[in-house]
Amino acid sequence: MQSVQFEAPGTVDEAVALLAGATGDTRILAGGTDLLVQLRAHMINPGLIIDIKKIDETRSLTKNADGSYTIGAAYAGAEATERDDITKDWPGVVEGWDLIGSTQIQGRASLGGNLCNASPAADSVPAMIVAGMTANIAGPKGRRTIPVQDVPVSPGKTSLGKGEFIVSFNLPGRPKGGGDAYLRLIPRTEMDIAVVGCGVALVLDDSGTVTSAKVSLGAVSAKVLVVDAAAKAIIGTKLDDDALAKLDAACQAAAKPINDKRGTIEYRTKIAGVLARRAVKIAAERAGS
Amino acid sequence: MPTVSMTVNGKPVSGEVEARTLLVQFLRDQLRLTGTHVGCDTSQCGACVVHVDGESAKSCTMLALQVDGAAITTIEGLANGETLHPMQEAFRNNHGLQCGFCTPGMVMSAIDLVKKNPKASETEIREWLEGNICRCTGYHNIVKSIQEAAGNMGG
Numbered sequence: 001m002q003s004v005q006f007e008a009p010g011t012v013d014e015a016v017a018l019l020a021g022a023t024g025d026t027r028i029l030a031g032g033t034d035l036l037v038q039l040r041a042h043m044i045n046p047g048l049i050i051d052i053k054k055i056d057e058t059r060s061l062t063k064n065a066d067g068s069y070t071i072g073a074a075y076a077g078a079e080a081t082e083r084d085d086i087t088k089d090w091p092g093v094v095e096g097w098d099l100i101g102s103t104q105i106q107g108r109a110s111l112g113g114n115l116c117n118a119s120p121a122a123d124s125v126p127a128m129i130v131a132g133m134t135a136n137i138a139g140p141k142g143r144r145t146i147p148v149q150d151v152p153v154s155p156g157k158t159s160l161g162k163g164e165f166i167v168s169f170n171l172p173g174r175p176k177g178g179g180d181a182y183l184r185l186i187p188r189t190e191m192d193i194a195v196v197g198c199g200v201a202l203v204l205d206d207s208g209t210v211t212s213a214k215v216s217l218g219a220v221s222a223k224v225l226v227v228d229a230a231a232k233a234i235i236g237t238k239l240d241d242d243a244l245a246k247l248d249a250a251c252q253a254a255a256k257p258i259n260d261k262r263g264t265i266e267y268r269t270k271i272a273g274v275l276a277r278r279a280v281k282i283a284a285e286r287a288g289s
Numbered sequence: 290m291p292t293v294s295m296t297v298n299g300k301p302v303s304g305e306v307e308a309r310t311l312l313v314q315f316l317r318d319q320l321r322l323t324g325t326h327v328g329c330d331t332s333q334c335g336a337c338v339v340h341v342d343g344e345s346a347k348s349c350t351m352l353a354l355q356v357d358g359a360a361i362t363t364i365e366g367l368a369n370g371e372t373l374h375p376m377q378e379a380f381r382n383n384h385g386l387q388c389g390f391c392t393p394g395m396v397m398s399a400i401d402l403v404k405k406n407p408k409a410s411e412t413e414i415r416e417w418l419e420g421n422i423c424r425c426t427g428y429h430n431i432v433k434s435i436q437e438a439a440g441n442m443g444g
Contacts, residue, residue, distance in 0.1 A: 006291065006308035006354045029352075036350055037331050039309060049308060051355060102420020103398070104347045105332060190419040191333065 004039075008051040012138045012167055015050055019163040020140050022048045028165045030058070030074035031108035033101060034117045050165075057167050058112070061086065067173025073112025073135075073166045077124075078103070090171060091286060092180030092199060092279075096127035099184065102191050112166045118152040119193075121219035125152070126199030127182040129224055130214035132172050139164030149216075152223045177204045177211070179287030181279045184218070185271050187262060194219045195263040198251070198275040202234070204287040210234050215247070215280075217272050220255035227254040230276060239284055247280060248273035293353050297322070298366025306353045313337045315353035316363060324364040324393050328422070335421035338394040339363045345401035347420070364393035367400075375441040376400050376434070385434030387425035395421050399435045403442050411436065 002024070009015045019026060024047030029035055038044045052058045058074040063085045071080075077098035080086055087094050100109040100123050114124045115135070125148065133148045140163045148169070151158050160166070180201040186192035197218030203211050215230040233246035257268035294303035297320060304319045316322045316339070325348060328334035337348045340362040367374035376396050379385065386392040395418070402409055402417045409417065414432050423431060 004308040006352060008355070029355075032350055032352070032355075033332060036311065036352065040311070040330055040349070049352075051352075053355075101332065102335065103417055104335070104338060104345055104420050105350065107344065107346065108350060190416075 002045060002047055004046055005048045006051065007048065008054045010054045012055055012057060015052060015055065015165065016138055016140060016163065018048070018050055019165065022163075024048065026050065028052055028112075028116070030110040030113040031076060031105075032113075033105050033109045034113060052112075052165065052167075055167070069171040069173075071111060071169045071171060073168055074110045076106065076108055076110055078106040081106075086171075089174040090127075090131055090180055092127045092182040092201065092283065093124075093131050093133075093171065096124040096182040096184075096197070096199065099123045099182075111169060115148060115151050116158050116160070116166060118154070118156050118158050118223075120152075120155055120222055120224065121194040121197065122152075122224070123182070123184055123194060123197055123218070125224045126197050126216040126218045127180060127201075128169070128171075128199075129216045129226060130199040130201040131180055132201075132214075134170045135166045136168045136170065137164050138167045143167075145170070149224065149226060154222050175203050175212075177206075177287050178202070179204070179283040179285070179289075181282035181286065183275045183279045183282070185275060193262065196220055196255075196257075196268050196271045196275055198272065198279045200276070200279040200283040202280065202283050202287060204284060208238050208284075208288070210237055210239065210284075213280075215251065215276055217251060217255060217276070220257040220268055220272050225254055225256075227251055227276075229254065234280060239280060244277050244280065247276055251276040291354060293357050295356055295358060296360040298362060308352065308354055310353045311349050312339070312341075312351045312353050312356055312361075313348035316348060316361070322363050322365050326390055326393055328390065328394075333420070333422065334391070335394040335398060335418075336391050338397040338421065340397060340401065343404075345398050362397075364396060367396070374400070376403070376438040379434040379438035379441065380431070383430050383434040383437060385427070385431045387423075387427045391421060391423045391425075395423070395431055399431075399438065403435070403439045407439055407443065409435075409439065 026048040029051040058072040184194040184197040199216040202213040213231040229250035237243035255272040290305040326336035328336035
């Protein structure tokens with residue numbers, strides 16, 4: 001076990017320089033709710049830990065003039081729930097974000113950490129994807145922005161290059177008639193890993209017809225799935241029984257889960273459809289309010 | 290090794306730590322404040338809850354170096370001499386503990402709850418304690434203790 005160096009830079013440039021100069025395994029510390037547990041369990045053995053929470057950009061949540069949001073990668077879910085703006089505009093995003101762990105964990109756990117831990121069951125990711133969020137990445141070649149769904153590659157792996165880290169996220173403004181929701185199923189009431197998670201964002205016109213929709217599923221594949229066929233099944237409808245049945249079938253067809261202690265393939269597949277139906281209804285109610 | 294300085298229960302302390310040292314390890318192993326417990330190592334059980342600048346936090350989920358300069362309160366810092374904190378007193382009055390292992394974390398979490406939500410309902414208390422696990426399953430009396438303390442703390 002090598003000794004670890006700890007740094008807490010105050011700017012993005014300092015963090016990038018530290019990353020560029022590092023030789024061994026380097027880990028970014030945001031809330032630490034995954035990282036420190038992995039460190040303690042000897043699952044990882046980094047030479048350098050960089051705490052990004054001293055960088056203002058990672059710790060702020062700003063509503064911009066155009067209604068969009070800039071969310072720091074280390075901003076905690078419990079902080080977001082105390083905000084009137086984002087909880088009203090994007091309740092589904094906040095739901096996924098603040099479901100992670102218990103009260104004290106919610107006070108630390110961040111979107112950046114949840115995304116980069118790259119668990120297929122990460123609760124915040126399905127809602128981030130359907131909301132159209134993008135990640136602002138800093139690295140040795142400067143800054144770049146990519147869709148959230150392109151960050152995780154497979155369990156535990158991201159597409160971030162050497163020396164890169166996520167500084168913040170962009171969340172579009174809530175469209176007129178828009179609503180979103182995130183639902184997950186777990187065997188207990190709190191503090192467990194999703195058997196299935198489902199994110200939905202949709203837009204209704206004045207007559208209640210769905211004009212656009214996005215549906216995503218977590219924990220039923222190696223990474224979060226965006227189910228275009230499920231969105232197509234409800235676009236142009238008023239969410240009648242026939243449309244919801246098609247949505248359900250499309251989600252079941254897309255789900256490619258594994259068997260494990262939390263659920264069988266058959267159970268997870270069925271639940272994917274059930275959760276999609278429920279999440280769509282919640283999103284539609286919110287769109288109408 | 291890097292040096293960390295903080296205020297613990299009102300007293301300035303500092304020590305040399307390895308970067309991987311968790312706050313709870315610093316408190317227990319270096320400061321010998323063993324009232325803060327480690328129950329799970331996975332940030333689930335809540336036995337290690339302390340206050341960091343007045344907010345409850347799991348001290349196994351923070352490196353000691355992360356709280357450099359912060360003010361920490363542990364279970365040892367609650368009583369005023371021989372006079373127990375109202376939350377400790379309420380736990381004693383209501384048999385809010387059995388084996389006592391989870392109690393330091395329960396008390397520290399509960400104080401933060403009553404500070405944030407002085408009139409918390411039974412349901413809100415139970416929800417707040419989702420991250421504090423009592424292996425004796427003594428939740429009923431823990432909730433009663435917190436309700437009584439909330440009244441005595443001005444809630």
